[in-house]
Amino acid sequence: MELYKTNSLKIYNSLSGEKEVFIPIHPGNVGMYVCGPTVYSNVHLGNVRTFMSFDVVYRYFKHLGYKVRYVRNITDVGHIVDDIDEGEDKIARMARIEKVEPMEIVQRYTVDFHTILHELNFLPPSIEPTATGHIIEQIEIIKQIITNGFAYESNGSVYFDVVKFNETNNYGKLSGRNIEDMIANTRDLDGQSDKKNSQDFALWKKAEPQHIMRWPSPWSDGFPGWHLECTAMSTKYLGNHFDIHGGGMDLKFPHHECEIAQNEACTGQSPVNIWMHANMLTLNGKKMAKSTGNNILPGEIFSGDTPHLTKAFSPSVVRFFMLQAHYRSILDFSNDAILASEKGFMRLIDTIDLIPAIPTSTSSSLDVATWKQNCYDAMNDDFNTPILIAHLFEGVRFINLAKEKTETLTADDLQLIKQTLHSFVFDVLGLTNASKNNNQSDKLEGVVHLLINMREEARANKNFALSDQIRDQLLALGIQLKDGKEGTQFTVSN
Template sequence: MPLYKTQTVKIYNSLSGEKELFNPIHEGNIGMYVCGPTVYSNVHLGNVRTFMSFDVIFRYLLHLGYKVRYVRNITDVGHIVDDVDEGEDKIAKKARLEQLEPMEVVQRYTVDFHEILNEFNFFPPSIEPTATGHIIEQIEIIKKIIDNGIGYEANGSVYFDVVKFNESYHYGQLSGRNIEDMLANTRELDGQSDKRNPQDFALWKKAEPQHIMRWPSPWSDGFPGWHLECTAMSTKYLGNHFDIHGGGMDLKFPHHECEIAQNEACTGQTPVNYWMHANMLTLNGKKMAKSTGNNILPREILTGESPFLSKAFSANVARFFMLQAHYRSILDFSDDAIIAAEKGYNRLMEAMENIKEVNASANSTLDISSWKQLCYDAMNDDFNSPILIAQLFEGVRFINLLKEGSATLTAADLEDLSKTLSAFVNDVLGLGKEKSDESHVEKMEGLVNMLIGMRNEARANKNFALSDQIRDQLLALGIQLKDSKEGTTFIL
């Protein structure tokens, strides 16, 4: 029997502002869509945190035995900076600055995105569609919205009529905004815009002569609006009505609000049951921004090449750090915080090694069953990873008691403790042993052997002070020398 039959999951739904009992549309099957990156620059740490939150959610649902179709898109069309209606296309701007074809920019940063997520031990999504691969689907949705009287063409561009839509539906239901207030607070454009109302948004934009990325359509050579691509790709692979839609908190308005409106205008039904939003990551108490220099890239954590870091940290440690905060909470990154996380991560990994040395007993003095359910309760409560981690450290305490001999477990309970720790640490949180770089290991072994040679030479010359200094300094680094008749060896 799958675990989801015995576990009750609650999800905080941004649409209702409450935790709701999770009931998938089709029993045992889940459709989940998450807005992916716009690939015009290196993926930033805030993006990694958002995608990590949904990676853990994906992992936990799989652990419960659900069949999950997880769709996460790649935005490679190139959209306007800040809004789709004005300004310069992000990908085209990067292509112009670096004298590249737009799709070279897309390829470079898509590869970077995949490399970083692989480094941080993400599961790949079930489907990773691209916006450029779904232009036809986007055009067909626009046609339906026009046919339903909520889209209109103006000078080769097509806009979504928010006021007309609001006569039958509710624009602002996700963000809690009122259309009348939005219209009243929007600056008049003095007739310079083709829009009927300032709040209308683009479904299709006619390309200016200098615009590189363009496609033919019934209205003009142009490109689709930013909000439209996610509507097209989510419904193509998950249907007009699916379970979960996720993304960063910054996408709630206007992006996700417009997605709902487009779906309802096209199909007449609301597209998603549970809207989930991950919160932002700050750096030393301030918003991350390239413009102010208060910024750190994921790869810089791994190399330590950042003025904000005292040293390099592994991807596992960075992942553990991020999961110590709930996905809906703001998380502040700092050198002190990740150093503390490293100590916690090492304690957890050490305990998982130590449990292998524990022997079973005839009776149990620890309640493993109740502890195990508390681990599930944490994740069942809107995927509360920090509470889960607190429970995992209760498991660490159990292991320490067992190792000291002040507690006992039967073979069955000991196996249950070990399997539960492995399931939540490795499978759900996605943490594991550090990846060893064989070339680095070979270099280190060569260096230690060189120092052993220097020590042997010092001993032959009766320079025992230098000999002892080499031995003691290696020991301080965790490298123990062993002298025997056959020579000197070392233990890491």
């Protein structure tokens, strides 16, 4: 069903600073590119939040019936420390520290990235290209930018001429920066003498003799600039002009600003209709940083092996926690906040499980159709997941009122509530009830251990009849007790 025909979706465009009605370039189709991770370390929670925001965007487009091509890259070369043109490639640096091949670093942390996203129930993108797999395309773009007069070669490296570009275009239009102010406020850096201007950025860097990751080009053996990689991969798979480009707020400048400039310098047209940026995640009210210890990895949340948490939390609870804030808002992660989210999540899932037992009537006293439209209106307003979740809990209230028989629902309206909750909770928000099952397992284990303790007390009091009764009745339920030197253990049969 093509729900997009009856739903007008508005998206906040970072380029215009306004919410705009989404009109796809090709009716019924969406082309979306999101900057993926630089795979030199474990994926951190802030990155996970950004990718989760766009996973929900992807899911909602699919729910509305759009055919979506979602491209999210892997940066496996060319991302310089501190995101400037001088310094050491992050992956090469980690390889040097650990004394392994750079591609070992890439493989290790790409696997980690995929593992964490799989646990959090992300949908895989349509295409996941790597920077190293598109060196030829990047060289061809550089050639075209040079031909068009917006880049120059210097000592084997190629730089984008920002001042020349700004004469006929607007460099800084995404971030709202002024080129003269940027040049005036730039500090001198070693090696910057190769550039005409301080704001010029590398399209191709000549590799020093000790640099491991290098490819031949018309200018030198070297490697591509970080900004160029996304330009090459996005346009190869989505065309020179596509619908949506997304990423973290920290990428707006210089990365996305440079992408726009490269595209316009190469093709003469603006590459993207809508730029979307997800905001940052803080921990206990402060910026996350490994150096201060104010840092937490997704796996540490799942295991509970961190001083920041009192217990472990399931991936779905983590996902629910993150979606309770709008993607453009700063979200603060804390033990108290995720504990509260866990309670809300369990209430939501428990209520969905209640639906088959809810009594129905010949008439409804609740306006279910308006409630359903409110859910769509929330998502149609720039993917407002916290407002959607508030409406989902209104649906929870409807079910509980019908359960208590203080309000009535027809069978059709109850089915509409069930379908709407399933669509938004599981399909759009991407939650699962796995954590509920885990919670039930924890409760089962607690009850069995309670009975084991009662049995041991009965045996100590020589009440063998009660001891045998507990053992036999548990066995009848498929729970077998095994007495050993280290105490009584149990197994559960299907």
